[in-house]
Amino acid sequence: MVEIVVLIKQVPDTNAKIEIKDGKADLSMIKWITSPYDEYALEIALQHKEAIGGTVTALTLGPARCDKILKDAKALGVDNIARIDVDEDYLDSFSVQSMLAQACKSLGAGMIYCGKAAADTNAGSTGPGVAEKLGWPSIANVTHVDFGESSLELMQPSSEGQAKMEVNLPVVVTCDKGMGEPRRANVKGIMMAKRAIVDLMDVENVEGNTSVLGHASPPAKPPGKSFEGSEHVPTVVKLLRDEANVI
Amino acid sequence: MSEIIILAEVINNTLKESTAEIVSAASSLGDSLTLIVPGTSPESAAGIASTYEGIRSVIALQDDCFANFDSAAWCEAISSIAPEGHLLTSSSAIGKELAARLAVSRNSTIIQDVIKIDGQNITHPIYSGKAHQTVVLNGPSVMTIRSNIFKPTGKGGNASISNVNTSSNLRASLKEMVAKASERLDVSEADIIISGGRGMGSPSNFDKLYGIADKLGAAVGASRAAVDTWDEIPHSMQVGQTGKTVNPSLYIAVGISGAIQHLAGMRTSKYIVAINKDGTAPIFRHADYGIIATWEEALPILEQELGALLG
Ligand SMILES: Cc1cc2nc3c(=O)[nH]c(=O)nc-3n(C[C@H](O)[C@H](O)[C@H](O)COP(=O)(O)OP(=O)(O)OC[C@H]3O[C@@H](n4cnc5c(N)ncnc54)[C@H](O)[C@@H]3O)c2cc1C
Numbered sequence: 001m002v003e004i005v006v007l008i009k010q011v012p013d014t015n016a017k018i019e020i021k022d023g024k025a026d027l028s029m030i031k032w033i034t035s036p037y038d039e040y041a042l043e044i045a046l047q048h049k050e051a052i053g054g055t056v057t058a059l060t061l062g063p064a065r066c067d068k069i070l071k072d073a074k075a076l077g078v079d080n081i082a083r084i085d086v087d088e089d090y091l092d093s094f095s096v097q098s099m100l101a102q103a104c105k106s107l108g109a110g111m112i113y114c115g116k117a118a119a120d121t122n123a124g125s126t127g128p129g130v131a132e133k134l135g136w137p138s139i140a141n142v143t144h145v146d147f148g149e150s151s152l153e154l155m156q157p158s159s160e161g162q163a164k165m166e167v168n169l170p171v172v173v174t175c176d177k178g179m180g181e182p183r184r185a186n187v188k189g190i191m192m193a194k195r196a197i198v199d200l201m202d203v204e205n206v207e208g209n210t211s212v213l214g215h216a217s218p219p220a221k222p223p224g225k226s227f228e229g230s231e232h233v234p235t236v237v238k239l240l241r242d243e244a245n246v247i
Numbered sequence: 248m249s250e251i252i253i254l255a256e257v258i259n260n261t262l263k264e265s266t267a268e269i270v271s272a273a274s275s276l277g278d279s280l281t282l283i284v285p286g287t288s289p290e291s292a293a294g295i296a297s298t299y300e301g302i303r304s305v306i307a308l309q310d311d312c313f314a315n316f317d318s319a320a321w322c323e324a325i326s327s328i329a330p331e332g333h334l335l336t337s338s339s340a341i342g343k344e345l346a347a348r349l350a351v352s353r354n355s356t357i358i359q360d361v362i363k364i365d366g367q368n369i370t371h372p373i374y375s376g377k378a379h380q381t382v383v384l385n386g387p388s389v390m391t392i393r394s395n396i397f398k399p400t401g402k403g404g405n406a407s408i409s410n411v412n413t414s415s416n417l418r419a420s421l422k423e424m425v426a427k428a429s430e431r432l433d434v435s436e437a438d439i440i441i442s443g444g445r446g447m448g449s450p451s452n453f454d455k456l457y458g459i460a461d462k463l464g465a466a467v468g469a470s471r472a473a474v475d476t477w478d479e480i481p482h483s484m485q486v487g488q489t490g491k492t493v494n495p496s497l498y499i500a501v502g503i504s505g506a507i508q509h510l511a512g513m514r515t516s517k518y519i520v521a522i523n524k525d526g527t528a529p530i531f532r533h534a535d536y537g538i539i540a541t542w543e544e545a546l547p548i549l550e551q552e553l554g555a556l557l558g
């Protein structure tokens with residue numbers, strides 16, 4: 001029976017406006033959601049279990065507010081939910097990945113799914129980083145998985161088209177959209193999730209080697225030029241050539 | 248002074264031009280620059296790389312694993328020969344994945360999509376570009392460098408080249424390449440992109456965009472509304488929060504309203520052109536050049552003008 005771990009992260013609602021206060025992003029009024037690609041990761045993990053068997057644990061690293069996304073995952077049908085408790089402060093990638101890898105190890109993970117990139121960092125670092133920490137292979141941006149007992153066949157974009165890859169477990173797979181719309185919770189699931197208990201993982205704290213200096217709003221673009229009517233298309237083409245030098 | 252290592256972006260043994268931008272970014276961190284050129288036969292790419300200004304030495308890294316991308320194998324090859332110090336590479340999809348692994352294997356932090364280097368202060372976008380974050384380095388790091396931000400370094404250098412062979416273990420195997428339906432350029436590879444949204448009315452109208460893309464050597468992208476509405480428009484074309492993040496020199500948005508999730512994928516484009524019939528569409532607030540018109544009127548003129556200009 002394979003232990004499947006899904007890494008999920010709570011991020012600011014993608015519609016939220018990010019205000020900068022005293023040189024830092026002010027997230028006090030933000031609505032928090034499960035990072036969109038992590039919903040695909042959860043969906044693929046549940047399909048994996050349905051196809052082959054196994055248990056699915058949703059794991060997050062974050063402060064207590066993150067229990068919300070774990071309960072949401074529980075309502076979808078994961079077996080266990082676990083959190084590495086850290087405070088709101090910034091953690092750099094090295095500490096996040098080291099701690100997630102430790103927790104995956106102590107959960108006995110034989111298969112890890114995560115999002116291809118988190119909506120806040122847009123980095124795509126965590127999956128391959130955790131894999132390297134564990135000494136596992138990783139396959140990124142996966143759009144389709146055929147599940148086997150000890151190996152997977154996956155589809156992944158490449159510069160020439162779609163590549164069909166084969167890889168043996170254990171492996172980290174980072175998930176893109178593709179395996180169908182993520183399922184929604186039903187009433188029974190939601191009731192069950194209410195009573196679910198979050199397993200607080202005990203892992204060794206790992207220091208990173210960066211610290212945050214501050215945040216800033218991106219410099220405002222100078223206002224553009226607007227033209228009413230298609231007769232101005234030639235003017236814009238001329239500007240693209242002479243002013244912007246891009247064609 | 249510690250060493251700065253640059254991992255060149257090499258595809259099929261050809262050095263990508265963007266490497267010159269990474270060299271320039273690396274120069275602002277220090278002046279002892281080593282450039283690693285990976286490949287199955289990296290000699291000629293290494294020859295070109297040795298002419299970049301500011302490079303002290305080039306390592307041509309030969310390994311058969313570089314025939315197909317396998318992040319674990321590539322990481323094994325590169326970490327076995329890369330000296331200590333900061334390591335910089337490209338923020339392409341492959342670059343970012345590989346860099347994430349390299350960072351862990353070097354016990355350092357990864358900073359993706361770097362747009363500014365000021366001493367030990369490194370700036371990169373977060374929250375889909377809605378803010379910039381500056382971090383301070385307290386130790387060696389791995390960084391990927393956004394394209395179209397740093398001015399490429401010049402040629403005229405003459406660095407020494409050393410050849411190294413490794414043979415790393417492949418961890419995943421390529422079963423087959425499922426060729427793309429068309430030979431078209433992918434949005435994540437293109438320097439010019441023209442994208443269509445729901446305002447295109449039907450998927451067959453995307454032919455108008457392909458006609459213009461052919462003239463410009465551009466890729467065709469789409470909004471999520473277009474991808475979700477029409478089966479003919481695949482998700483691989485989607486630009487935005489849940490699609491691809493692109494950073495071309497020129498992005499032309501046609502019949503796209505400019506929702507925040509679409510902007511998340513393209514707002515850092517160097518120049519943005521919007522064609523939309525609704526002058527109040529949010530996309531116009533981000534466009535360098537806006538044309539308030541229907542695409543039915545505007546695109547034929549655009550195609551004709553480009554034809555006259557570019558042949
Ligand atoms: C979690 C989440 C993730 C998302 N991720 C993405 C993403 O990755 N990418 C993305 O694009 N969206 C994404 N969205 C959806 C996004 O919010 C918008 O719904 C979507 O971008 C709208 O696409 P559109 O501009 O093509 O369509 P619409 O908003 O319907 O706009 C169509 C535009 O076409 C114009 N138009 C109509 N007819 C013509 C004509 N004849 N000529 C010229 N103009 C015309 C209209 O004036 C209008 O402005 C996401 C949403 C959520 C909630």
Ligand SMILES: Nc1ncnc2c1ncn2[C@@H]1O[C@H](COP(=O)(O)O)[C@@H](O)[C@H]1O
Nearest residue numbers: 007060061114115117118123124125126
């Ligand atoms: N703090 C975290 N807790 C759990 N999973 C995470 C965390 N950070 C990142 N991940 C996972 O890694 C993916 C990529 O994140 P990133 O590397 O930040 O782009 C996310 O989509 C999550 O699946």
